[in-house]
Amino acid sequence: xxxxxxxxxxxxxxxxxxxxxxxxxxxxxxxxxxxxxxxxxxxxxxxxxxxxxxxxxxxxxxxxxxxxxxxxxxxxxxxxxxxxxxxxxxxxxxxxxxxxxxxxxxxxxxxxxxxxxxxxxxxxxxxxxxxxxxxxxxxxxxxxxxxxxxxxxxxxxxxxxxxxxxxxxxxxxxxxxxxxxxxxxxxxxxxxxxxxxxxxxxxxxxxxxxxxxxxxxxxxxxxxxxxxxxxxxxxxxxxxxxxxxxxxxxxxxxxxxxxxxxxxxxxxxxxxxxxxxxxxxxxxxxxxxxxxxxxxxxxxxxxxxxxx
Numbered sequence: 001x002x003x004x005x006x007x008x009x010x011x012x013x014x015x016x017x018x019x020x021x022x023x024x025x026x027x028x029x030x031x032x033x034x035x036x037x038x039x040x041x042x043x044x045x046x047x048x049x050x051x052x053x054x055x056x057x058x059x060x061x062x063x064x065x066x067x068x069x070x071x072x073x074x075x076x077x078x079x080x081x082x083x084x085x086x087x088x089x090x091x092x093x094x095x096x097x098x099x100x101x102x103x104x105x106x107x108x109x110x111x112x113x114x115x116x117x118x119x120x121x122x123x124x125x126x127x128x129x130x131x132x133x134x135x136x137x138x139x140x141x142x143x144x145x146x147x148x149x150x151x152x153x154x155x156x157x158x159x160x161x162x163x164x165x166x167x168x169x170x171x172x173x174x175x176x177x178x179x180x181x182x183x184x185x186x187x188x189x190x191x192x193x194x195x196x197x198x199x200x201x202x203x204x205x206x207x208x209x210x211x212x213x214x215x216x217x218x219x220x221x222x223x224x225x226x227x228x229x230x231x232x233x234x235x236x237x238x239x240x241x242x243x244x245x246x247x248x249x250x251x252x253x254x255x256x257x258x259x260x261x262x263x264x265x266x267x268x269x270x271x272x273x274x275x276x277x278x279x280x281x282x283x284x285x286x287x288x289x290x291x292x293x294x295x296x297x298x299x300x301x302x303x304x305x306x307x308x
Contacts (some may be wrong), residue, residue: 013196027254047145049155054162056144056155060095070094070112074157076120078170081178081257083119085167087141087157090115102141124183126213130164131193131201138163168210169195178257183211188254189303192217192295194288197247202288204295215260217295218250222264230271230282240275240282249284249295259279260302264298265294 045061049072058070070093079086091100091114098109103118117144118141127135144152172195174180191207191217207213224244231239248264265286275282 001099005054013089032290046150046153047147049145049153051155051158054157054160055260058091058094070098072100072145072155074139074141076137076139076162076164076167078167078174079117079119081174081180084171084174084180084182085120085123085164086117086162087120087139088117089141089143089157091145095147099146099152101144101152103144115209124185124209126164126210128191128203128207128209128212130210131168131203132165136160137164165199165201169199169201172216172254173250175254175257176218180216180254180257182213182254184255185211187212187214189214189306190299191215192251192299194219194291194295196220197288202292204292205299213298214255215295216252216254217291219247219291220250222246222248224266226269227281228269228271230275232271233275237275237277240277241280242271242275243281243283244269245283245285247291249291260297263294263298265291 006048014291018218018234047061047070048059050057050059054074054212056072058067058072070091072091074087074089076085076087078084089100089102091109092114094100094109094114095112098114099106100114100116102116103109105116105118107114107116120139121141126137129135130137136159140158140159143155143157145155171180172193187207189203189210191203193213193273194202194204194217196219204217205212205214222245224246226244228242228244229239230242233240244267246267247265249261249265250259251261251263252258253260267284267286267290272282272284
């Protein structure tokens with residue numbers, strides 16, 4: 001019986017010790033709560049830009065950005081009368097916070113994309129051969145790309161052989177609404193470009209650069225009431241009705257957009273050597289060489305008047 005009190009005392013001490021240990025353990029503080037995910041680290045190195053033709057690859061050094069490297073692409077399109085040709089620059093797959101600058105404009109990336117339109121410098125100096133074939137164009141448009149927290153990295157669209165046929169066709173069409181300023185300088189009135197009848201440009205005169213172009217001549221076909229019965233064609237065609245179609249030339253001064261004249265060129269009223277039937281008739285229009293001869297004569301006449 002004497003041992004029982006001792007046992008009770010030991011049990012009481014042990015229980016008290018356990019309670020004391022629990023009480024001494026501090027509660028978690030706010031700093032020990034799980035933290036929000038850290039912001040992605042900034043790039044440790046600036047991007048590297050490598051051009052191949054009109055496309056550049058932007059090699060990024062962003063730790064948490066492991067998708068395909070970003071790109072820059074460029075193309076030349078028609079702009080407006082004051083900037084008849086523009087270089088459209090597009091950046092793709094760029095990280096948030098990236099910006100691109102060109103032509104005095106800085107644009108931030110939105111959804112990984114950036115788009116800029118920069119006027120092509122000194123368009124008038126481009127060879128007039130650009131109307132009919134691809135030419136070497138030293139664009140050298142400065143571009144700056146900057147990732148968040150970094151200084152911009154400079155690059156430039158390299159010189160390349162480009163086809164300006166369609167952009168120039170669209171640029172010349174702007175003359176119907178106002179001036180197309182390849183240059184503001186007056187030159188000898190001797191060079192015109194024909195539009196409206198073909199996907200190919202036709203040049204009249206000795207001009208060597210786009211700045212030498214004085215007139216844009218807009219061609220449209222106009223049906224007439226003139227008809228002629230012609231026969232003697234092979235292939236079972238027999239006798240057919242020939243419908244003659246005029247070409248109307250609307251002449252614009254390229255530097256001002258002013259309409260300087262309207263001329264009608266008619267085909268000769270004779271039976272053609274061959275025919276192509278359409279709706280029971282064969283149409284005969286004006287040959288391009290005949291249009292060019294008329295425009296050449298008009299240029300000479302206008303130049304003579306200007307010289308007085």
